[in-house]
Amino acid sequence: MGSGMSDDEPARNISGGESGGGAASAFAANDESDAPLVERVVDRLGDRYWQKTYGxxxxxxxxxxxxxxQNTSDKASQPAHDALMARYGPASREDFELERASDERRDPRAGEGDLAVALADAHRPDLAETISSAGLYNRKSETIIRLAERVRDEYGSADGFDAFVTDEDPDTVRDSLLDMKGVGPKTADCVLLFAGGRDGVFPVDTHVHRIARRMGFAPPDADHEAVREAIESELPDEKCGFGHTATIQFGRDFCKSRTPACLDDPEACPMADLCAQVGVYPDTGEVVDPDDAAD
Known part of the structure; x- marks a missing residue:
């Protein structure tokens, strides 16, 4: 199975292209007929989307x-991230235009220093204004400052925290992250995957939670953690990172919450023959949460 994209791959998707991050890395498909359902799904997604490793x-x-x-779209959160980094991030970062780094609104305490230290000292109303495009900006600014204070106090700096995430035992890192107020399982797993580059980590967002139960590789009543455990126990470690991003993209392209592609045309979904369609009723046009369908 190659590491490039198929002819019908979307021009932009979160698991492919330069903007998707990570590094191209092909994995071998499992050709065994009794392969776990989740692995068969991820292998097929590997034919459609870029195969990647992350970290x-x-x-x-x-x-x-x-x-x-959290609770917003990439379109809304990306400008907030860019504005935050322009105001509080190290001025030497190559990711941002020079005019942003010299913006008169830039926090003077950021300088060439550390992001965690700068945000720990940030004036909360200023930070809230900076990230306002992300929504829930008052709550998020409080969370970010609280996390920055903890990282500064426990690890000394953002660099010290990065070394902890990268080098320590993954279970230890995950437990430490979950001990931070405002950090849930998905956030912890995203840090482990995208920063730590840890194999065997499959973050569960709303798309993954819905698709895993709808397709049948997790129980209909499984919560986010139960879905994660079901996937990680069946899927080879090296396929987890790609599986996470590709499943999200599949949810956006085909397996939407209210209007899955199979509702009107079973052939429109590339996973139709693998899917249990739990909670999807093409005959009536009804779509319900898999847990409700199990009642």
Whole structure:
């Protein structure tokens, strides 16, 4: 199975192209007929989307980015992230235009220093204004400052936190992240995957939660953690990172919450023959949560 994209791959998707992050890395498909359902699904997604491995993002910036993305879209959270980095991030970062780094609104305490230290000292109303495009900006600004204070106090700096996430035992890192107020399982797993580059980590967002139960590789009543455990126990470690991003993209392209592609045309979904369609009723046009369908 190649590492390129198929002819019908979307021009932009979260698991492919330069903007998707990570590094191209092909994995071998499991051709056994009794392969776990989730592996068969991910293998097929590997024919449609870019196969990638992840890791290398700055851990604290990844944590901040994930907080900004909570309960909002990428379209809304990305400008907030960019504005935050322009105002509080190290001025030497190559990711931002020079005019942003010299913006008169830039926090003078950021300088060439550390993002966690700068945000720990941030004036909350100023930070809230900076990230306002992400929504829930008052709550998110409080969370970011609280996390920055903890990272500064426990790890000394964003660099110290990055070393902890990258080098320590993954279970230890996950437990430490979950001990931070405002960090849930998905956020912790995103930091482990996108910053730590850890194999075997499959973050569960709303798309993954819905698709895993709808397709039948997790119980209909499984919560987010139960879905994660079901997937990670069946899927080879090296396929988890790609599986996460590709499943999200599949949810956006085909397996939508209210209007899955199979509702009108079973052939429209590339996973039709693998899917249990739990909670999807093409005959009536009804779509319900898989847990409700199990009642």
């Amino acid at each position: 290398g993002q700055d851990a604290f910036e990844c944590l901040v980015r994930t907080v900004l993305s």
